[in-house]
Amino acid sequence: MRSKLIPGAAAAAVAALVLTGCSTSSDDTGAGGLSIDVPDVPTHEELGDYEGSVDIVAWSGFVEPAWSDAFTDETGCVVNRRVAGTSDEMVQLMRSGDFDLVSASGDASLRLIAGGDVAPLNLELIPNFGDDIVEGMKGQIYDTINGKSYGVPIGRGANILQYNSEVVAEEPTSWDIAWEADSPYAGQIIAYDAPIYIADAAVYLMAHEPDLGITNPYALDETQLAAAIDLLKQQNGIVSEYWADPAAQITSFIGGNTVAGTSWEVLRKLTEDEKFKSVLPEEGSTGWSDAWMLSAEADNPNCAYAWMDYTSSPEVNGAIAMNFGMAPAxxxxxxxxxxxxAHCDYYNATDEEYFEKVWFWxxxxxxCIDGRTDIQCTNFQQWTDAWLTVKG
Known part of the structure; x- marks a missing residue:
């Protein structure tokens, strides 16, 4: 679902990300978000009459008749859904001006904010965005800029290590079996197929090569990026296949082509075989957090705000989380x-200690979003170009 970028569209997708602006300290990476220069887009001040419809770009499973029909009955706003298969596609569709809302992941949200494609939100118009929203999804660096919130949390998940326990008999504690050239499972490792996967290499390097000075896997200078790419090229030698389509990942495990590698909690669950297990290794991991974001040119902002509030209620937010397979917001x-x-327990929904180990896309x-001001970090275009060299 959050599959690889379309290379031909990469330049347009990252054009807004050559940013300058206020420096950020490490304190800015938590509840305060990030401080950078972004287009000044006005905030919706008050709700007006519902327009009668709302156009949404969403991941598969996020907008379903089971709850969208009830929303229409309640508000009169007809929900028009467009399912997107990649974050890059979402960015392109939102820039078309044809949609009011998007369910953006962290690898898309900052692009949309920096491009002036989405508007800061008036949270007072979203009553369900309240005390019950888990703290770990509020005010994050990927959707809170200059103290303004641009996203209403939907759900989150970690990119965990999945393994076949009949082959990997002892529960792994480290990612080393998926990264090191001498892995006993060389040739049976599966890896994620996207430029953002460079961050997974950076997480591993943070633990195993601390002299590189990486403190945030999304803030890499040229030397750190080069080290991550070297590690990815090393991993390429033990990888059986790369996955972008979740169905392909499941098939690879079930078919025996893969015995260990990067996964989501829901993919392990969907294999429906107790021999497939998963763990969050000691190094931590990357992860994803999705949020509703409002178009800066929304034709139906009142219906859009109503949708964000409606889907933030415990019942509907939980229904989306269960349908997709993630921790609810x-x-x-x-x-x-x-x-x-039981669902919340499986996905560690309220376990902030668990998610403290997760670096969300x-x-x-x-x-440099890690607080460095004396050096320039690499941007998404550089990551995209570098990723193309990994698989040869």
Missing amino acids: NAAFCDLNDEAA TTPIEQ
Whole structure:
């Protein structure tokens, strides 16, 4: 779903990310978000009459009749859905001006903010964005800029290490079996196919090559990026295949072509075989966090705000999370019933200690988001170009 970029569209997708602006300190990477220069897009001040429809670009499973029909009955706003298969496609569709909302992941959100394609939100118009939204999804660096929120959290997940326990008999504690050339499972490792996967290499290097000085896997200078690419090229020698399509990843595990590699919690669950297990290794991992974002040129902003509020309720947010397979943003869902509680437990929904080990996708930009001001970091275009060299 969050599959690889279309190379021919890369230049347009990253054009807005050669940024200059205010420096950021490490304190800016938490609740305060990031401080950079971005286009001045006005915030919707108050709700008006519903326009009668809302046009949404979303991941598959995020906008379904089970809840969109009820929303239409309640508001009169007809929901028009366009399913997107990649973050790059979402960026392009939002820049067309034809859509009011998008369910953006962190590898798309900063592109949209920097391009002036989405508007800062008036959270007072979204009552369900309240105390029950998990703290780890509020005010994050990928969707909170200059103290303004651009995203309403939907759900999150970690990119975990999945393995076939009949082959990998002892539970792994490290990513080393997926990265080191002497892995006993060489030739049976699966890896994610996208430029943002460079950050996974950076996470591993943070733990195993601390002299590189990497403190944020999305803030890499040229030397650090080169080290990550070297590690990825090394991994290429033990990889059986790369995946972008979740169905292909599942098929690879079930068919025995793969015994270990990067996965999402839901993919392990969908294999429906107890021999497939997963773990968040000691080095930590990357992850993804999705949020509703409002077009700067929305034709239906009132229906869009109504949708963001409606889908932030415990019941609907939980339904989306269960349908897609992720941790919900609204923690109150976890207390609704036993099924909800079991879902939240499986996806570590309210376990902030778990998610403290997860570096959520954030678009790399030239301003170093780790707080460094004396050096320029590599941007998304450079990552895209570098990724093309990995597989040869």
